[in-house]
Structures are given as C-alpha cells and as structure tokens.
Amino acid sequence: MAEKITSRAVDYSQWYIDIVLNAKLADYSPVKGCMVVRPRGYAIWERIQAEYDRRFKETGHQNAYFPLLIPMSFLKKEAEHVEGFAPELAVVTHGGGEELEEPLVIRPTSETIIWSKYKDWIQSWRDLPLLYNQWCSVLRWEKRTRLFLRTAEFLWQEGHTAHETEKDAVEETMRMLDVYREVAERHLCLPVIAGRKSDAEKFAGAVATYCIEAMMQDRKALQAGTSHFLGQNFGKAFEVQFQTRDGGLDYAWATSWGLSTRLIGAIIMTHSDDKGLVLPPSLAQEQAVIVPIYKTDTKSAVLDYAARMEASLKDAGIRVVTDTDDTSSPGWKFAEWEMRGVPVRIEAGPRDMEAGKAVLVRRDTGEKTVIAASEAAVRVRELLDAIQKNLYERAKAFRLANTRDVSDYEEMKAFYGKAGEENEGTATARGGFARALWCGSRECEAKLKAETKVTLRCMPLDDQDHIEGKCALCGSPAKFRAIFARNY
RNA sequence: CGGGACGUUGCCUAGCGGCUAAGGCGCCAGCUUUGGGAGCUGGAUAUCGGCGGUUCAAAUCCGCCCGUCCCGACCA
Numbered sequence: 095m096a097e098k099i100t101s102r103a104v105d106y107s108q109w110y111i112d113i114v115l116n117a118k119l120a121d122y123s124p125v126k127g128c129m130v131v132r133p134r135g136y137a138i139w140e141r142i143q144a145e146y147d148r149r150f151k152e153t154g155h156q157n158a159y160f161p162l163l164i165p166m167s168f169l170k171k172e173a174e175h176v177e178g179f180a181p182e183l184a185v186v187t188h189g190g191g192e193e194l195e196e197p198l199v200i201r202p203t204s205e206t207i208i209w210s211k212y213k214d215w216i217q218s219w220r221d222l223p224l225l226y227n228q229w230c231s232v233l234r235w236e237k238r239t240r241l242f243l244r245t246a247e248f249l250w251q252e253g254h255t256a257h258e259t260e261k262d263a264v265e266e267t268m269r270m271l272d273v274y275r276e277v278a279e280r281h282l283c284l285p286v287i288a289g290r291k292s293d294a295e296k297f298a299g300a301v302a303t304y305c306i307e308a309m310m311q312d313r314k315a316l317q318a319g320t321s322h323f324l325g326q327n328f329g330k331a332f333e334v335q336f337q338t339r340d341g342g343l344d345y346a347w348a349t350s351w352g353l354s355t356r357l358i359g360a361i362i363m364t365h366s367d368d369k370g371l372v373l374p375p376s377l378a379q380e381q382a383v384i385v386p387i388y389k390t391d392t393k394s395a396v397l398d399y400a401a402r403m404e405a406s407l408k409d410a411g412i413r414v415v416t417d418t419d420d421t422s423s424p425g426w427k428f429a430e431w432e433m434r435g436v437p438v439r440i441e442a443g444p445r446d447m448e449a450g451k452a453v454l455v456r457r458d459t460g461e462k463t464v465i466a467a468s469e470a471a472v473r474v475r476e477l478l479d480a481i482q483k484n485l486y487e488r489a490k491a492f493r494l495a496n497t498r499d500v501s502d503y504e505e506m507k508a509f510y511g512k513a514g515e516e517n518e519g520t521a522t523a524r525g526g527f528a529r530a531l532w533c534g535s536r537e538c539e540a541k542l543k544a545e546t547k548v549t550l551r552c553m554p555l556d557d558q559d560h561i562e563g564k565c566a567l568c569g570s571p572a573k574f575r576a577i578f579a580r581n582y
Numbered sequence: 583c584g585g586g587a588c589g590u591u592g593c594c595u596a597g598c599g600g601c602u603a604a605g606g607c608g609c610c611a612g613c614u615u616u617g618g619g620a621g622c623u624g625g626a627u628a629u630c631g632g633c634g635g636u637u638c639a640a641a642u643c644c645g646c647c648c649g650u651c652c653c654g655a656c657c658a
C-alpha cells in the first residue's frame with residue numbers, strides 16, 4: 095500500500111493535513127472554513143478541557159453561558175474592538191422570515207454581551223470580582239482556513255473577569271497566563287514562552303495582551319493562548335460603574351483570556367512524526383494497545399494471556415484496549431495504532447506467552463523492551479511517564495536548538511533566508527526564534543514583517559533584564575528583548 | 583479577496599469528442615493466514631464537483647459557479 099502520510103521534509107502543510115485526516119481527528123464540512131471534529135479529535139479536546147477547567151475552578155472561576163447572538167450595536171460600543179473584528183463578522187439579518195430591526199452578529203468573542211450584563215450585576219465593590227468563564231464556539235469569517243489551526247467556527251474557552259482595582263485585574267491577567275503556561279507544559283508537553291505582545295499584535299480593545307508562544311517542527315511560531323488586560327475600556331463602554339470602598343464611583347477593571355481547539359493543532363505539529371500522530375500520554379484516548387499475535391491453534395491461549403494483561407493494566411488505571419480484530423495482520427495493526435498516536439504498544443505472541451513476557455514499544459522513540467507480563471502495569475506506567483517527560487524535553491531542546499540571538503538587521507535577514515528557497519514550506523526550511531533587542535517602535539516591526547514575514551511574537555516576561563544596546567532592527571536604543579519568528 | 587494547482591466509486595489514479603467509463607487500494611462474503619501495512623475466489627459501489635452552452639454524440643471542448651490545497655493580503 096502507498097504511504098498515507100506525506101513526509102515533513104517534502105511538504106509540512108500536507109503532512110499536517112494527512113495526520114489530521116488519517117488519524118480521524120477532524121474532517122472538512124459542507125460549509126467552507128468550518129470543520130467537523132471527529133470522536134478521536136473531540137476526545138483530545140475533552141481532556142484538554144478537563145485539565146484547564148479544573149485549574150479555572152481552582153483559581154476561583156465559575157462557568158456560565160452567554161448567547162450566541164449579539165446585537166450589532168454592542169460591538170460598536172468599543173471603538174478599537176469593533177474595528178478589529180468588523181472584517182470577520184457573520185451577521186444575521188433575518189429571523190422568522192422577516193428582516194430584523196437590528197442585525198445580530200454571531201459572536202466572534204463575547205466581551206460585549208458579557209459586559210452588557212455585568213452592568214446589571216455590578217453596583218458595589220462588594221460585587222467584585224466577577225470571575226466567569228464559558229466554553230463555547232465562536233465564529234470569525236476567516237479568508238484562509240486550516241483544520242484546527244484556523245477555522246471559521248472554533249471551540250474555545252473565554253474567561254471574562256471584572257475587578258475592583260487595576261492591580262487586581264493585572265494580577266488576574268498574569269495568573270491566568272500562568273495557568274495556560276503550566277497546563278500547556280505539564281499536560282500537553284508544549285514548551286511555551288510566556289510574554290507580552292507588542293501594541294501592533296495586541297487584542298482589539300485591550301490595554302495589554304499576553305500570550306504563550308510555542309515552536310512547531312517547521313520552526314514557525316504558534317500562539318497557543320492569550321490573556322488580556324482590558325483596563326477600564328469595557329467598563330466605560332458599557333457603563334459598569336460601582337461604588338468604591340471609600341464612597342466614590344469607579345469603572346470596573348477587566349480581563350479576558352482564551353484558548354481554543356487550535357491547541358490540538360499545536361500538539362500535532364509539535365510531537366508527531368512521519369508515521370502519524372504522537373500524543374502525550376495524558377491526552378491519549380488509549381494510552382496502551384495490546385496487539386495479540388497468534389496462529390489458529392494458539393489463538394485462544396494468546397487471547398486469554400492478553401486479556402489478563404489488559405485487566406491488570408485497567409486495574410492500575412491505564413487506558414488500554416486490545417486489538418482482537420481477526421481480519422487485519424499484526425503489521426497492519428502496528429501501523430494503524432502508530433498513526434493514531436497511541437503512546438505504548440504491547441505485543442503478545444506465543445513466544446512471549448511461553449516465556450511469560452511481552453514486548454513494549456514506545457511511540458515517541460520506537461524503542462522496544464521485553465518485559466515480564468506480571469509487571470506489565472508497573473512498566474507501562476513507567477513508560478507513559480517517561481514518554482510524557484520526553485515529549486516535553488524533546489520539544490524544548492528543539493526550540494532551544496532553533497533559537498538564536500540576533501543583533502542586527504542583516505543577521506536577522508540571513509537567519510530567515512530569502513523567500514522562494516527550495517526547501518520553503520518543509521520541515522527543513524530555515525529560521526526559528528530570533529531573540530533580539532527592540533526599540534519598541536511600530537515602524538520597525540512593520541518593516542520587518544513586510545520584508546521577511548517575520549513578526550514580533552512576544553517580549554518574554556522572564557527575559558527583560560539587562561536591556562542594554564541597540565534595536566536589532568533599526569539601531570536606536572533598545573527598550574525590550576523580544577522573540578521574533580514567522581508564525582501561523 | 584488576488585495568483586497558482588486540482589476536482590472521475592469511500593481513497594488514489596487512467597481515460598482528454600464515439601460501444602457497457604478502466605485499474606490499484608479500501609469495502610462486503612467465504613476460505614486460508616497472522617512477530618512490521620498477507621494470499622486466493624467471488625461481489626457491491628460512479629447522476630465523471632455543479633449549472634449552462636457547443637455537438638448527431640461531452641468525463642473529454644467552451645462559459646459561469648462551487649469546493650479543496652498551495653502562495654499572497656488579513657487573522658487565534
């Protein structure tokens with residue numbers, strides 16, 4: 095049979111699409127730009143949701159649900175906000191066969207409708223903070239879409255909080271950014287850089303936008319989550335005033351923060367290989383698969399042997415399945431489960447059975463180990479932990495190996511190479527993260543973007559010490575240290 | 583939204599004015615097999631992306647539209 099998955103070295107985009115489709119994570123829909131999330135993809139999303147949701151609750155947030163449809167006039171109340179989102183709005187103009195008095199937009203994000211209600215719910219400093227989150231889908235009419243990475247409709251989570259003071263809101267912004275970072279790193283095995291966006295890249299309506307940025311295997315950056323400090327912009331736009339402790343009046347301070355099914359794309363592009371999906375054990379629907387190998391005369395004995403092993407793994411809390419399908423060969427099954435990203439494969443045939451053994455194969459490295467069946471649960475658990483750790487470490491090492499300090503514009507251009515190079519669009523294309531000083535001017539950023547497609551991803555929070563020297567783009571005195579990259 | 587490539591069965595492809603649209607993979611049934619994508623036999627599956635036009639005759643030529651992918655602009 096022909097290779098199902100295009101090699102990363104040939105066409106990185108096609109490789110990505112091949113993985114999504116062949117691993118049955120998602121499929122195209124009849125409506126352009128939309129996506130069907132299939133059960134294997136949705137299962138990943140459910141595990142991501144569960145982990146983040148738990149952390150949201152631990153940090154004091156409650157889930158709520160606000161409507162899909164928002165009056166057009168609400169969007170217009172915050173000038174920057176509407177300007178930023180207007181080009182990608184879908185608008186409902188008719189209902190029940192009649193034209194509506196006021197058009198309704200399908201939410202591209204919910205700040206406006208939520209703050210319209212916060213006005214009703216906040217009268218006193220005693221009503222604050224309000225710490226709400228919602229899991230929902232939003233719609234942005236994207237011109238160019240890609241499964242999981244950028245679809246018109248996408249599933250996400252959006253937190254919207256209101257606070258008594260600027261300090262509280264800023265703390266909340268940073269707290270949630272840190273929740274994003276920690277879960278991404280520990281749970282999704284995505285090493286990320288937490289930083290602040292430049293004004294050019296910040297959210298429409300925010301005072302400051304913070305993000306976590308990850309590096310994909312083609313060395314491009316992917317924004318994996320954002321946390322915004324919104325100041326009093328929405329408090330003022332929606333007249334959310336409250337009585338302060340000292341008897342005065344003030345507008346509520348706001349934050350919002352979101353992450354989406356795009357994370358699934360990030361996981362795929364960070365960990366997977368030319369054989370298919372590679373999943374962190376904590377996210378995998380099946381953490382281990384047992385492939386029994388038998389001839390007709392050994393079939394029932396081998397199946398018994400496999401069943402006992404399966405039971406012991408289940409008792410140990412490991413998500414395991416046994417592939418007892420008689421119509422496909424072991425080789426087929428190996429390839430199929432590799433494509434699906436199952437972290438550990440257990441092969442059990444007559445030879446193993448006689449010796450009381452089994453063969454463990456780890457998905458991330460392909461390494462095979464022979465173990466005693468009696469200690470299968472312990473050894474699989476160890477291996478799952480090792481894979482979880484290795485995926486993170488491997489991705490982090492890759493990022494470090496592809497991050498370079500850049501001190502001037504020539505060096506920057508040399509790092510990224512010229513457009514149209516023959517390996518462009520493949521995993522071997524040039525570039526990566528450039529760590530460089532920056533003067534803070536919007537013109538510098540715009541010039542770099544226009545000439546190289548490289549953008550300022552973020553100013554890392556933990557890397558702003560000893561800013562001495564010149565902007566790597568224009569040579570004037572530097573104010574920040576930033577990470578630059580091409581991005582998704 | 584601009585430039586490019588491509589739409590033929592579930593998937594990949596052949597056919598490029600003329601008979602019942604061909605092959606591989608997959609799928610179904612049966613037999614046989616099983617340590618890296620097995621074999622044999624039989625079987626089902628196509629309004630050739632859609633609409634319109636040219637023609638005695640259209641998958642094939644022309645026009646418009648739709649969709650997917652890539653590049654650009656825009657963006658999570």
